[in-house]
Amino acid sequence: MTGNANTNLPKKVDVAIVGAGPVGMTIANFLGARGVSTLVLEQRKELIDYPRGVGMDDECLRSFQALGLADEIAANTTPDQKMRFVTAQGRTLASIEPKTRVFGWPRRNSFIQPMVDAILHAGLDRFDSVTTVMEAEVTAFDDQGDAVFVDVSRRGVTDRVEARWLVGCDGGRSIVRKSLGIGFEGVTDSTRWVVIDLHDDPIGRPGSYLHCVPERPFVSIALPHGKRRVEFMVFDKEKEEALCSQEGVRKLLSRVMPRPKDARVMRSRVYTHNARLARRFQKGRVFIAGDAAHLMPVWQGQGYNSGIRDATNLSWKLAMVARGEASEALLDSYDRERRDHAKAMIDLSVTAGKIFSPTSKTVSWLRDRLGLLMNAIPPVKRYFVEMRFKPMPRYHDGVIMKTTHDKVEGNATGKMFPQPGVFDTAGVRRRLDDILGLDIAILSWGNDPQLFLKPDECARWSKLGTRFFAVVPNTQHRSFQGNILPGTEILGDADGALHEWFADQGGDGSIVFLRPDRFVAGIANPQDIGRVSAALLNAFHAAR
Numbered sequence: 001m002t003g004n005a006n007t008n009l010p011k012k013v014d015v016a017i018v019g020a021g022p023v024g025m026t027i028a029n030f031l032g033a034r035g036v037s038t039l040v041l042e043q044r045k046e047l048i049d050y051p052r053g054v055g056m057d058d059e060c061l062r063s064f065q066a067l068g069l070a071d072e073i074a075a076n077t078t079p080d081q082k083m084r085f086v087t088a089q090g091r092t093l094a095s096i097e098p099k100t101r102v103f104g105w106p107r108r109n110s111f112i113q114p115m116v117d118a119i120l121h122a123g124l125d126r127f128d129s130v131t132t133v134m135e136a137e138v139t140a141f142d143d144q145g146d147a148v149f150v151d152v153s154r155r156g157v158t159d160r161v162e163a164r165w166l167v168g169c170d171g172g173r174s175i176v177r178k179s180l181g182i183g184f185e186g187v188t189d190s191t192r193w194v195v196i197d198l199h200d201d202p203i204g205r206p207g208s209y210l211h212c213v214p215e216r217p218f219v220s221i222a223l224p225h226g227k228r229r230v231e232f233m234v235f236d237k238e239k240e241e242a243l244c245s246q247e248g249v250r251k252l253l254s255r256v257m258p259r260p261k262d263a264r265v266m267r268s269r270v271y272t273h274n275a276r277l278a279r280r281f282q283k284g285r286v287f288i289a290g291d292a293a294h295l296m297p298v299w300q301g302q303g304y305n306s307g308i309r310d311a312t313n314l315s316w317k318l319a320m321v322a323r324g325e326a327s328e329a330l331l332d333s334y335d336r337e338r339r340d341h342a343k344a345m346i347d348l349s350v351t352a353g354k355i356f357s358p359t360s361k362t363v364s365w366l367r368d369r370l371g372l373l374m375n376a377i378p379p380v381k382r383y384f385v386e387m388r389f390k391p392m393p394r395y396h397d398g399v400i401m402k403t404t405h406d407k408v409e410g411n412a413t414g415k416m417f418p419q420p421g422v423f424d425t426a427g428v429r430r431r432l433d434d435i436l437g438l439d440i441a442i443l444s445w446g447n448d449p450q451l452f453l454k455p456d457e458c459a460r461w462s463k464l465g466t467r468f469f470a471v472v473p474n475t476q477h478r479s480f481q482g483n484i485l486p487g488t489e490i491l492g493d494a495d496g497a498l499h500e501w502f503a504d505q506g507g508d509g510s511i512v513f514l515r516p517d518r519f520v521a522g523i524a525n526p527q528d529i530g531r532v533s534a535a536l537l538n539a540f541h542a543a544r
């Protein structure tokens with residue numbers, strides 16, 4: 001339910017979320033799908049609708065798929081958005097155009113943030129356990145050890161809500177982070193950028209172009225639904241009022257189109273690029289996620305995507321603990337798993353900005369020469385084209401299988417599992433995650449994983465909502481003659497991708513334990529599964 005300043009606030013909830021930005025709403029959708037009582041508190045009357053995120057990755061779409069919203073969201077994206085860095089003379093320095101579908105979705109998509117945020121918002125209405133209240137500002141909170149008491153101000157009246165956990169998804173200026181006294185370290189780039197969004201795309205060229213022009217670097221991005229974004233670097237003495245005035249905008253646009261007067265401006269705004277990382281993402285019963293926990297320059301389009309990664313990581317843990325399936329210690333892994341990857345994304349974004357936007361002609365000249373040279377070396381070119389520089393999340397610590405020497409056990413452990421097409425028991429081809437659902441899944445190549453687990457082990461996994469799958473070659477999926485115990489489903493490997501994946505694991509094993517966020521928790525050989533199962537039940541902090 002979505003309410004406003006007149007809505008009665010619940011007195012007590014499992015999870016209170018500060019902020020109805022994309023991160024807060026994604027967490028609330030995940031929790032709603034698992035029936036966890038959740039309250040989203042948003043200070044604004046309406047969602048933010050000024051220009052922000054335009055680049056969405058495949059991991060993010062995979063998360064939205066888990067929420068049952070990906071198809072609706074994908075209808076507001078342009079898939080396989082190429083990104084090209086070009087010199088002042090129009091020569092391509094680097095082109096980024098990955099074609100992979102390893103996680104089930106295109107790796108680079110353009111989108112319009114307010115449109116997708118609106119879908120996330122509408123998605124919350126599906127859940128009786130979620131209440132969203134607009135015009136409700138969180139002014140303070142008190143973590144008393146066994147619960148958090150949250151002060152909510154609405155039109156001058158303050159109410160108190162008791163929550164088992166509080167999540168601050170309240171953006172870069174987060175009062176949750178500040179109240180916890182958590183440092184937010186990093187640098188604020190002195191450069192500012194003016195962002196101009198246009199209706200009826202007057203440029204038309206598909207893709208994203210970063211024009212490395214030292215006089216004034218600029219960006220031109222084709223957006224879905226016939227829109228266009230252009231961004232120009234702002235110099236020190238320039239003022240927002242002048243740049244964003246009708247005359248200022250037209251002057252800037254004259255650099256990229258012959259008749260700026262005819263362009264229909266949707267909105268324009270000046271931004272400063274920050275790189276910041278919170279010292280920690282959790283303190284007691286309070287968590288921070290999204291921009292509240294990290295800020296990064298937009299060059300890799302990863303602020304939004306990193307926030308959705310936080311949301312995906314935290315919400316299944318909150319759900320398992322709220323439902324009594326796991327103990328609270330599970331929640332401690334959120335900070336350990338997410339912080340390092342957020343840092344890697346910040347570093348990548350800062351580096352990309354440094355390469356793209358120098359205003360010194362000498363530095364630009366050197367960059368262009370080096371870039372053109374690298375572009376002529378096929379392996380280097382492929383490295384950029386296929387976007388191999390993007391740090392893929394890999395957990396080295398947290399809810400994963402470790403050896404007795406505290407090393408990650410298994411080459412695939414801690415990495416995201418691929419999402420190929422599979423045939424379900426009715427013979428319908430579907431995306432893997434649509435069949436696996438939202439809980440833990442144990443998949444075995446060529447056999448039923450339950451055959452190798454003891455009944456009490458199967459029972460403990462089932463108590464966590466775990467589902468069991470035997471993955472078989474597509475040729476056998478309707479004729480499989482092996483042993484299948486009750487409760488195990490057969491999946492047909494539609495294109496052979498799972499066969500390849502399991503073959504690549506070599507001696508590591510043929511039975512994989514997947515976390516709800518579809519990261520590999522561990523991998524086992526059939527006759528060694530008891531050891532791995534016991535260790536992972538501990539890692540999940542499974543309740544007895």
Ligand SMILES: Cc1cc2nc3c(=O)[nH]c(=O)nc-3n(C[C@H](O)[C@H](O)[C@H](O)COP(=O)(O)OP(=O)(O)OC[C@H]3O[C@@H](n4cnc5c(N)ncnc54)[C@H](O)[C@@H]3O)c2cc1C
Nearest residue numbers: 019021022023043053054055138171290291301303304305
């Ligand atoms: C110009 C620009 C371009 C960008 N491009 C990209 C891109 O291409 N790709 C990408 O991944 N990211 C991009 N980003 C970043 C992306 O927009 C943000 O990372 C993302 O919106 C963060 O989401 P969030 O939910 O963490 O915070 P926000 O969206 O900022 O939401 C925070 C919410 O909390 C509310 N709030 C704050 N305090 C309180 C309080 N005390 N009580 C109640 N409510 C409160 C706010 O009103 C707000 O609605 C871009 C950003 C900008 C500015």
